[in-house]
Amino acid sequence: MSWTVILGLAAGAYAFKALGLLVLGPRSSSPRALRVVALLPPALLCALVAVQTFGAERALTLDARAAGVAVGAAAAWRRAPFVVVIIAAAAVTAAVRALA
Amino acid sequence: MKQNARVHADRPYARDAAALGAAVGVFGLSFGVLAIAAGLSVPKACAMSLLVFTGASQFAAIGVVASGGSVGAALGSALLLAARNAAYGVVLAPRLGGGRARRLLAAQLTIDESAAMSAAQPGSDDARGAFWWTGVAVFTFWNLGTLVGALAGAALGDPRSLGLDAAFPAGFIVLVAPHLRARRGRISAATGALIALLLVPLTPAGTPILAASLGIVPAILFAGTATPRLAGEDGTGTLPNSMDTDGST
Numbered sequence: 210m211s212w213t214v215i216l217g218l219a220a221g222a223y224a225f226k227a228l229g230l231l232v233l234g235p236r237s238s239s240p241r242a243l244r245v246v247a248l249l250p251p252a253l254l255c256a257l258v259a260v261q262t263f264g265a266e267r268a269l270t271l272d273a274r275a276a277g278v279a280v281g282a283a284a285a286w287r288r289a290p291f292v293v294v295i296i297a298a299a300a301v302t303a304a305v306r307a308l309a
Numbered sequence: 310m311k312q313n314a315r316v317h318a319d320r321p322y323a324r325d326a327a328a329l330g331a332a333v334g335v336f337g338l339s340f341g342v343l344a345i346a347a348g349l350s351v352p353k354a355c356a357m358s359l360l361v362f363t364g365a366s367q368f369a370a371i372g373v374v375a376s377g378g379s380v381g382a383a384l385g386s387a388l389l390l391a392a393r394n395a396a397y398g399v400v401l402a403p404r405l406g407g408g409r410a411r412r413l414l415a416a417q418l419t420i421d422e423s424a425a426m427s428a429a430q431p432g433s434d435d436a437r438g439a440f441w442w443t444g445v446a447v448f449t450f451w452n453l454g455t456l457v458g459a460l461a462g463a464a465l466g467d468p469r470s471l472g473l474d475a476a477f478p479a480g481f482i483v484l485v486a487p488h489l490r491a492r493r494g495r496i497s498a499a500t501g502a503l504i505a506l507l508l509v510p511l512t513p514a515g516t517p518i519l520a521a522s523l524g525i526v527p528a529i530l531f532a533g534t535a536t537p538r539l540a541g542e543d544g545t546g547t548l549p550n551s552m553d554t555d556g557s558t
Contacts, residue, residue, distance in 0.1 A: 210349055210374050210383070212356075218370060218384060219360035222391040226416040229398020230405070238403055248525040249400050250428040251488035252501030253393060254481050256521030257421060259502040261478040264509045264517075274475040281479025291325040291483050295332060298479030302472030 273309065277302030322426060322439040329422050330446030332476045333364070335468045337454020340367055342462055344455070347375035351459045358455035362448060363420055366390040369514060389515030396522055397424035404436040418444030421477075425484040493532035500524035 237246055262278045263269045281298030289297070337358065344354035349371065357367050366387035373383035397419050404427070405415055418440070427440035468474065488494040501524030505517035512520075 210347070210353065210371070210380075212353070214380050214384065215353060215357055215360070218357070218366070218387055221384065221388045222361045222363050222366055222394070223417060225388070225391045225395045226398055226419040227413070229395035229400075230402055230416045230419055231398070231409075231412055233395065234399045234402020237399060243403060245525060245529060246399055246403070248493060248497040248528045249396055249522060250425070251485055251494045251498035252521050252524030252528075253396060253518060254425055254428075254485040254488070255498035255502040256505035256518045256524070257425075258478040258481045258485070259506050260509060260517055261474070261481075263506060266514075268510055269506060273472070274478070277472055277475030278478045278482070281475065282482050285479070285483045285486060291480065292328045294483050295328060295476040295480045299332075299472035299476040302475035303470060304472075306470065306472065 273302045273305035276305045320435075320438055320442065322430065322435065323442055326426060326439065326442040326446045329426070329443060329480060330450040332473055332480075333422065333447045334450030334454040335471065335473050336364060337451040338458035338461075339454075339468050340364065340371075340451075341455040341458020341460070343368070343375070344371050345459050345462055347371040349459075351456075354459040355452065355456055358452045361387075361391075362417060362451065363387075363391045363394060364451065365421075365515070386513055386515065389513055389519070392515065393421075393518045393522075394419050394424075396519070397421075400424060400428055401436075401440060404433045405440060406433075406437060415440070415444070418448060420444070420447065421481075422447050425481055429484040429487050431487070491532075493528040496532055497524045497528035500527050 237243070258278070262274050263271065265272075277298040277300075280301040281294045284294045284297045340358065341354055344357065344367075345351070349357070357370075361367050361370075369390050370383045370387040373379075373386055398416065401415075401419060401424055405412065407415065423440050423444035426443040427436045430436040430439045485498065489498055501521035504523060505521040508517040508520055
């Protein structure tokens with residue numbers, strides 16, 4: 210991978226970040242737009258959770274991650290602290306993998 | 310100790326930001342290892358983490374290169390994964406404040422973790438603080454991890470053996486929780502997740518998350534007349550779990 214490609218990738222990635230934060234974001238500051246924008250985090254974050262839990266390349270799969278995330282979700286439901294939730298999820302996933 | 314307690318009381322997200330940063334750092338290690346395996350030099354691997362700074366895109370790019378794919382394919386798949394950061398920017402912009410220079414710097418730190426941590430905070434001050442703490446923590450650990458991984462090479466294990474790949478979705482569940490208290494948030498979340506899962510087998514990586522933005526459409530259509538539900542306007546009862554329990558642990 211050449212320096213040109215790395216710098217091109219950096220420029221492209223930064224352009225997307227800046228597009229939202231400096232161009233599109235400041236233009237959607239009407240109360241109505243903010244109401245719509247406030248609905249983006251649940252859509253994006255839940256999609257991220259779903260893909261990171263069940264996604265594998267171009268397929269859906271049920272593996273050790275699902276067990277770990279389920280335990281993490283249960284801990285979150287019981288109002289466990291953030292750190293406890295992520296450690297529980299990782300530990301259960303690692304344990305299931307080790308046993309499999 | 311006293312200093313620590315004070316920081317926790319003032320910035321309840323600081324510890325969570327550090328924990329996320331540490332988990333990201335372990336993936337930074339594995340990025341460093343894989344980048345070298347894909348034929349990058351140590352300076353190139355480090356430059357990618359410093360300048361590109363979007364984990365999923367970086368893994369995708371070196372993955373395509375390692376499997377003999379074209380430069381175009383590497384750039385295409387990496388940038389498709391980076392596109393969702395534009396949506397995070399739109400969410401962050403109203404509460405981030407600051408002048409133009411500060412925003413240009415903030416843009417580089419706009420990623421999954423900083424956006425999620427910020428969006429989970431009820432107040433604007435905390436939203437801003439959580440963004441910077443998480444962004445800086447993740448940036449620091451990711452780059453340190455990359456450097457160590459690139460230098461130490463394959464001697465390091467796979468972070469998946471520690472189950473850390475499940476730590477991120479579990480963490481995002483905590484961070485999304487405040488958004489699920491309102492019905493429109495739940496509709497948006499469920500639709501977004503469904504769209505993403507349906508698209509995983511059908512589209513290139515990156516597209517499912519990007520398309521999940523459309524989850525807001527049914528939320529607007531079916532619950533659009535409800536009162537504004539910005540996380541910052543909800544008043545009481547919107548504190549994320551981590552904040553509620555922070556003092557007790």
